[in-house]
Amino acid sequence: MEVINKSKILIIGVTSYIGRYLVEASLSMGHPTFALVRETTMANHPDKARYIQDLKESGVTILFGDLYDHESLVKAIKQVDVVFSLMGHHPDKQLGDQIKIVSAIREAGNIKRYFPSEYGFDVDKVQILEPAKSTLAIKARVREEIRMAGIPFTFISSNLCSTYFLSRLGQVESMGIPDEKVIIVGNGNTKGIYEHGKYMCLCFSFCVLCFSIPYFLAVIINSEKDIAIYAIRAVDDPRTLNKVLYVRPASNHCTLNEIVSFWEKKTGKSLDRIYVSEEEVLKKIQSSLEPLPFFYAIAHACFIKGETCNFKIDESVGVEATELYPDHKYTSVYEILNQFI
Ligand SMILES: NC(=O)c1ccc[n+]([C@@H]2O[C@H](COP(=O)([O-])OP(=O)(O)OC[C@H]3O[C@@H](n4cnc5c(N)ncnc54)[C@H](OP(=O)(O)O)[C@@H]3O)[C@@H](O)[C@H]2O)c1
Incomplete structure (x- = not known):
């Protein structure tokens, strides 16, 4: 052997x-x-x-x-x-x-x-x-x-780490899970990836419609534990040699509105949703005290521009972790939220 x-x-x-x-x-x-x-x-x-x-x-x-x-x-x-x-x-x-x-x-x-x-x-x-x-x-x-x-x-x-972002439901300035109102950067429905042919309509194969449906996702948030497991699995894997290893589990593409709804469903309590427009976010990047401008710039890229997932993986430069290691049962955003209850 x-x-x-x-x-x-x-x-x-x-x-x-x-x-x-x-x-x-x-x-x-x-x-x-x-x-x-x-x-x-x-x-x-x-x-x-x-x-x-x-x-x-x-x-x-x-x-x-x-x-x-x-x-x-x-x-x-x-x-x-x-x-x-x-x-x-x-x-x-x-x-x-x-x-x-x-x-x-x-x-x-x-x-x-x-x-x-x-x-x-x-x-x-x-x-x-x-x-x-x-x-x-x-x-x-x-x-x-x-x-x-x-x-x-x-x-x-590996996109966003869950402990920081989910423990505050994606809010930039407020620490911890909000009690009554949640401040959402953007409209909470960021439009992200548009992967032709990856997502099926109801044809259960790939048809003209599949290839024309824009599939909207938003931000990708992963548990640190999963990120580390995928990274260590990549160590001796020739498929990851000289490649970007993207961590993009399907269940972890969520909009901020979805994350807040998950939370409301788990706790049975509604939160007032206060939306911060892009214009307001740009002002905050300019005028907030350190280190907030850095975090607002990250939030702007993720939650308004969909930068964690607004592109298709170029197979000549990158591979995706859940595709390489389907046997690893990653923790979904919905499950990760349990730790903050
Ligand atoms: N996507 C996300 O949400 C997210 C969140 C956080 C971090 N990150 C990324 O993760 C990466 C690591 O960041 P982190 O926040 O985990 O780092 P960190 O907590 O700031 O830790 C830095 C590490 O570097 C060590 N170090 C500092 N100076 C050193 C020196 N002169 N010689 C040897 N070791 C030294 C420190 O050791 P000592 O104990 O000796 O100081 C510490 O272990 C960064 O690229 C960061 O951008 C991503």
Whole structure:
């Protein structure tokens, strides 16, 4: 019987929001898992130090190092097959400085796959306003550096993360689930994808009508756990080599109005829906205090322009996670909402 060795995975940024899910998925799928951790973090953040100790006890090999210590990066990278970077977008500096990981991977010369810090829009395609535009342009530049360096890659385009967006029913300024009124960016019915032939009318094959029906979707929101599982499954999958892995589960394309209706159905309580026009959103991007302009720009792109799903996947550059891994039972938006009740 052929024994398939699971790739050794290094996570740089294991204490990050997304990194915590990735390390869990990596361990659960039996990958030898390594984490590059800063000594200063261990010394100055007791909660993170405890978490890292827990990881160690779960079998993660902890390696000390820093993005700004080239030798430590090369040394860590030489011990593994695959690297994940989770540099955050606050501040943007570390996102751009991921180039340092690219240099270290080139020098180490052994890496089979690199997953840079992404987990959002397809940054080669997205049309988005400032100040988010500059941040996403950094991610696009990092992609370009990786391609130019000839490093094997997978870029994860997983759209919106559920914990942040669903725990507030998509509201930008208000934290938590609203009690009486919900503030909806746009008209709550964003028009999104238009995939000819993908969706059937009642013919149950594909007819002229199927190919002419515009199929309206809105925003794509995914559970972090699923995003991490799909990312780790991609590690040893040749189908994801040098591709964008889009996470677009069918049940997770929802409009904001649908999400609010799901919530009302679960709780049996209606919410007053207050709609914020595009004009108002543009004013808020201009005049709100930091960090709201960034989040309004994201909301504008997602909830008004449908940027998470207003394009068809180009098969020469991307693959879709639920199509590659249909055996994984992902959590739908409707189910995810249960955790906030
Ligand atoms: N689509 C969405 O809804 C969504 C939501 C959130 C994030 N994201 C994306 O996910 C990616 C990761 O973001 P995040 O929010 O998870 O990140 P984060 O929470 O800001 O964490 C950043 C990580 O980088 C590490 N780090 C910082 N400086 C370092 C250095 N000099 N050397 C080594 N490690 C260093 C930090 O470790 P320490 O503990 O040592 O500081 C931490 O683990 C980003 O690309 C972001 O845009 C997407």
